[in-house]
Amino acid sequence: MNKLTIPQANKIELGLGSSDQTPKHKISIGESIYPNEKKYNLETPKTYNRIENGKFELETEYFYTPSDSIVRVVMYEWTELRKINKTDTKKFDKKYNGLKKQLTSNLGTPSFVEIASDTAKSNFRDGIKWLNGNGNKAYLFMLGSNSTDYRKIRLAIYNE
Template sequence: MNYPTADQLTLEEVEALERQLKSEDVTPDHLISIGTGIYPNTHNFELGTPKTFRLKENRNLTLETEYFLDSSNIVRVILYQWDNTKNPSFLTDKQKNKKYLLFQEKFDQLASRVTTEFGEPTEKDIQSTNNPENFRDGIKWLYGTKNAYLFMFGNNSNGYRQIRLAIYGE
């Protein structure tokens, strides 16, 4: 699957793309913002509630995509979020290990793809190798007009995993 980047996409283009993918529109009716740790918003764009879509990517992963638009309906940042479709508290240890591997493979695949498109990362903080119980792995590509922040949360006590990828240009 090809994930669009925030290169002057319009609301109309986003809606057409998501219709083509057969995504479900799950845009909330309340304000949601994005933190400056993910998107610094150096140009101080007024971002409204993101246009949000959900897609079952495969039997194990659900992808939720948030398109943060400015007042001209131009996409300024896209936030992709992958979650497990199954409740981790009902998984056996063998199923949890399969899930951990699935998420690690997805994280590595995304890191490889972004590196191919943007170049080598400018920052890397991989905590899972030092603190496997509770971690946040992060990789950033900060090149001004092409920026991405990929991170994965994990907790081995409760089986939690989540991957997020923010893509934006400044």
């Protein structure tokens, strides 16, 4: 992710068939997701949507510094493609576990793991952070409800 710029991200997204959905209003990212230790002044993210493998709607946000167009954080969000009868929670579990495996392979052992879905009667947040080393850092989390089968996966990748 080092030195990825907005024009490069735009080229990548359009090449993947994404549509530009960048909002006109200000959007920020919370410090619990991206600590922003260097106190960058981030612009409203360039935002793209696409369908992934016919299973998920994927929204990708590129938070960047306007002075140089360098992307500081990439935030991915996977949601249900279409609500038919019931959310396929196994599909979300498989995606979450696949991302966890890939991130562990690339970034090493997680620094923080909190799994609440196993014991939660209703709403939960499972979270894993990779904060070690000098390279990319990541925060993967799944929001859900065991009572309604709601699921959403988010992943923030950044380098400080």
